Amino acid sequence: MVQLTWRNGLDDAETAEVENLLAEAEETDGVAPVGEQVFLRLRSHRGVAEQVEPVRADVPGSEHFVARLDGELAGYAHLDTSGESAGQPLVAELAVRPGSRRRGVGTELVRALAQRAEVPLTAEALAGDTGGLRLWSHGLLPDAVGLAERFGAVRVRELWRMGRELAGAELDEPRLPEGVSIRSFRVGRDEPELVRVNHRAFRWHPEQGGMTEEDLREKEQLDWFDPAGFLLAVDGSGTVLGFHWTKVHPDGTGEVYVVGVDPDTQGSGLGRALTLAGLRYLRDVGCPRVMLYVEADNGPAVAVYRRLGFERWDVDAQFGL
Structure with missing residues (x-):
């Protein structure tokens, strides 16, 4: 059974566990499951005077969801809440340890994220797309896309990775x-x-x-x-x-x-x-080669990069609930 907890900050031991899980997922999938900003936040901390406890991954605008199976870390989700006060959607990135997949870990993480974002997972609500939560799928991996679609999430943004030989x-x-x-x-x-x-x-x-x-x-x-x-x-x-x-x-x-x-x-x-x-x-x-990220709907930029010899390598997508 999946044991899921919410954290507003991770201590050094938990941070190390999460970083190891992310590294395992990247090695298996060939793409990092979270973006650079998540790694930066995991390695940052508030000033000591602002902390209730001296934990490292405790920065404004970050919340952490930790999933365990039999006491072992099986999944992790980072929730960016920095735009919440301005009424912007919460943005989540998540990963499941390769050896713990297809055991309901990803499903429980998404349910917890939706609850935190106050997105009701009912057919009526999903049909109306409340827009309260965004889920990143880096590399559009089949399992991640399948998980998003299982909850009725709609693709709302694409980020292309383009590259060329140098x-x-x-x-x-x-x-x-x-x-x-x-x-x-x-x-x-x-x-x-x-x-x-x-x-x-x-x-x-x-x-x-x-x-x-x-x-x-x-x-x-x-x-x-x-x-x-x-x-x-x-x-x-x-x-x-x-x-x-x-x-x-x-x-x-x-x-x-x-x-x-x-x-x-x-x-x-x-x-x-x-x-x-x-x-x-x-x-x-x-x-020997060079890459870049560009918004898929930024036609002028994509055209400039194509003229400079870049081709699309893969896609990250954001799904909305």
Whole structure:
């Protein structure tokens, strides 16, 4: 029988258990069951003065659902509640240990998440799609899709992972607007300007648009962060007009992590120039291939990436209840 508990924070031992479960699922499925933000929250904590207990995975906007079978961790779900006060849906990501699948663990996790989001799992309610809960399926794995469909969830968002080979690739020279140059990010100096441009560029985006200086500094502490691959486009006065933040994965795959330009520069070719500059950087540091994530319904962006040689590799989808 599945034993399910809710946590507003995980201690070090539970956090280690969850990270091991996520690693097992990724090794079996070939895709991480949760996004980067969940890993960041698992490794963060509130200030000691704000904590009831000194637990690590205890940050505002995060709740944790832990499922056990015979005392062993069998499943985990992370619930992002950061948009709840603004009336936005709660967003969940979950994983079931490979050896514990098809034993009702995923079903119990979804039921608990729906209860927390106050989504009644009745035929009448599902037909009306209350929109209170979003469930991510990374890689559109058959079991995950089947679980979502079993509850009548509707696909509401798709995120494509696109990629191309880089080794030996011929890439055009970036053509920058007049008076614009590209330089690397300066830690401790560029954070305010970067966050300002990011907000203007991604005001519409449910995750990226809300990045704060605190979020940025947190990512600066990650093993993969390298300011040399964080390229900023600046005008003659030093004002940041856009950026291309690149990432190199442990297997050597490069990533177009984020490309953003100030809306006032759109139509100048700055976005394409920044993208090319980042691709050339990743090629020159030895990345054999490169990938990126893009919203499936962002037709202009998909078209630009296709012209740059990218093809769709796989899909993440968000299902709504």
